[in-house]
Structures are given as C-alpha cells and as structure tokens.
Amino acid sequence: MNPTKLRLDIFEESKQELRASFEKxxxxxxxxxxxxxSANLAKCLPSLPVAQHKSIYFDIMSYRVLQHIDTQFSAQFSGIDDFNEFDYETxxxxxxxxxxxxxxxxxxxxxxxxxxxxxxxxxxADPIAYKHHLDKMTEQFLLVKNTFNSTSELIIYPADKSDLTIQIMDKMRKGYSVLAYVDGNAGANGYFNRDNSRKIPFFGQQIFVRTGLAxxxxxxxAPIIPMLSFYDGQLKPRWNIYDPVFPPKGERTPGDYVEKSTRYLYAILExxxxxxxVQWEGWLFLHRYLDIESFSGISADAAAPDAAAVVINDNVGLFVFDDKYYAxxxxxxxxxxxxADVFDLFDKRDMNAIIERPASDIHLLYKNGFLKNSTTAA
Structure with a gap:
C-alpha cells in the first residue's frame, strides 16, 4: 500500500477512536x-465563538495524534520536504x-x-517526557542517525535539571548545539516559577516567559535560530526556518538583547x-504563564446584590476531577x-434553586464572579 495513503488511513481510524473517548x-x-x-482561547482569540471551542479542542487533539503517528510511522524523518529551508552552508x-x-x-x-x-x-526535554520517554527519544535519534549515516551525538537533559545552565555552557564550548522548545516554558522549580522570567505581549495578553535560552x-x-513546523492542507509536515538572532558584541549587560530576542521568538509563534x-499544543497550558493578576475580579469585600438581581455567569466552566467538583x-x-449539589444546579442553570442557598454561598459565588449582577451581565 502507498505509504502516504496508509498514513492518512491510520490517522482517520485514530480520529474515530479519539472521537469516542472525546465524547466520553x-x-x-x-x-x-x-x-x-476554552478560557485561554477566549482571552487570546476572542473572535472565535465560544461554541466552536469544543471542535477546536478536538482538532488540537487530532493534530497531536497525527504528530504521534508521524513519530512512529516515519521515525527516521527522511521524507521531510523542507530540508532546503535549512541553509546549512550559512x-x-x-x-x-x-x-x-x-x-x-x-x-x-x-x-x-x-x-x-x-x-x-x-x-x-520536557521533564515529564524525559521521565517517561527517554528511551524512546534516544531510540528515535539512533534511527534518524542511521538513516542519514550521521556522526551526530545526542545528550538529553530535562528542562528542570538543577545545573542545566552549567551543563549547556560546558557542552556548547565543546561544540554541541542546543535544540529546545521555547514555548514549553519549563525550568527549575516548575512551570509556575517566575524566577528568570519576564512579561511579554502575546495575543493581546501578558505572559511570563523564561529567558534562559536568550x-x-x-x-x-551563540546565535538563536528559530524553526517552526506546521501541517499543510494535505497534512504533510512542513518547516519554516527563520532569520537567526545574533547577540551583540561589546555589550556587558544582557537585558536589552534578552528582551528583544524573546519577543522576536514569540512574535514568530503568534x-x-x-x-x-489548532496545531499548537500550548493552548492547553497557556494559563500557567498568563498574568492572571490582570484579570481583576470583584472585591472580596463586595456585598452581593439582592439574590433576585444575580444571574449565573455565562463564562463558568464545570468539571470533575478525582471525584471532586469544580467551577x-x-x-x-x-x-x-x-x-455535587451546587455543581448540578450550575450544570442545569437552575438560578431559582441557587438563590435559595445560604447567603454565605451566594456571597462566595458572587465575589469570585461565578454569579453576576443581572444589570451588569446584560
């Protein structure tokens, strides 16, 4: 069977399996x-109707499936069309x-x-991927290496390695280059650590990004060379290689260069x-990096209006995790x-029953924005 057709057939079959688990x-x-x-999309891509968020979620997960198929189906990656984009002589x-x-x-x-x-x-590598898939990453590298009869050597470090900077500096001085995924935003002490981070604009919001690479x-x-992959209309993997960023000579402080180069990298992504x-996995995790302090809510001291004057906020999302109920x-x-009872009331949008709850419940829901004043919500 034609390998291209087989790949697409596997993808379609995998999408059907995904659809079943998705609806579950x-x-x-x-x-x-x-x-x-959905919250991240609403903040960054407000022109997309909320009603489309579910289908966008499915598309994102579908492209994840396709990426995994490509990793297994063509592990050596010898069929990439865009090697000419990589101007090796330069x-x-x-x-x-x-x-x-x-x-x-x-x-x-x-x-x-x-x-x-x-x-x-x-x-x-992402720390979770490093922990669970190190052997697979190494195996794939060896397949690629053998395919191209290459002399390349590979060292893999997790992004949260405590002495990562020292190790990278040592290896680069020995001639190794670095491959990293800037939008992973992982590093020492976890995703929410703001050390060595700065805020930059991204789709009209402010996000915290790590600056270690810059x-x-x-x-x-050493220059930064950005490269970004996408699938074209025929679902073929494609690559763009962008103009490199060269650090200035003679500068003693990195601040200006770090700011400009980091903004450049995220401008490419945006x-x-x-x-x-729908091809970016980052939408699933963007809230980890958003400056959510800027999304001010109602003051904790604000008194809820009369119960008859409050309505359910349309922008409340419900989910169950580990047998606990969340909004x-x-x-x-x-x-x-x-x-569970309040969850059910929100799920059914039973405002008449909600306003019968104790006043303390109403106040808690109101001050956190889960209920809104009907006059301002209109």
Missing part, C-alpha cells in the same frame, strides 16, 4: 483540560547555535535537520498561529471546589 469526557464531566483551554559558519522550536506541527522532527548535517545536539545566547555569543492555531470562572481564572 462530556458524559463524565472530565473537562478540566477543555475548560482551561548556518555552519555560526555553530554552535541554539536552535529554538515550538510545540506545533510535526515538532519532533526538528532533530532530523541537525542530525542530517552531523551537528552534535543537546536536546532540552541569556545563554548572550553570554556564549504570526504562525494566526493561520495554524472555573473563565474570565478571571478563579477556581472553586463546590459540592
């Missing part, structure tokens, strides 16, 4: 990921370099570009997502554990 999530209210995704003059990519399209195939040209690589680039005088927004205010990211 709605039946069981296993919707934590969806509700946060790039080799600036090695070692920091190759920076994103979790979009067939992002795992980035390694093929470096291996094809015998570049030694330090791969910075800082390394500055001190090692521009690509204007067209390929998420998608406007301000307030998360509230609620009883």
């Amino acid at each position: 999530k709605w039946q069981t209210n296993d919707l934590q990921t969806f509700q946060f995704l 790039i080799k003059k600036h090695l070692p370099a920091l190759f920076v990519s994103y979790h979009s399209g067939s992002y795992r195939s980035a390694i093929a570009f470096l291996v094809k040209y015998n570049i030694n690589v330090v791969l910075i 800082t390394l680039s500055f001190y090692l005088k 521009k690509a997502l204007e067209k390929y927004y 998420l205010n998608k406007e301000n990211y307030k998360l509230l554990e609620i009883g």
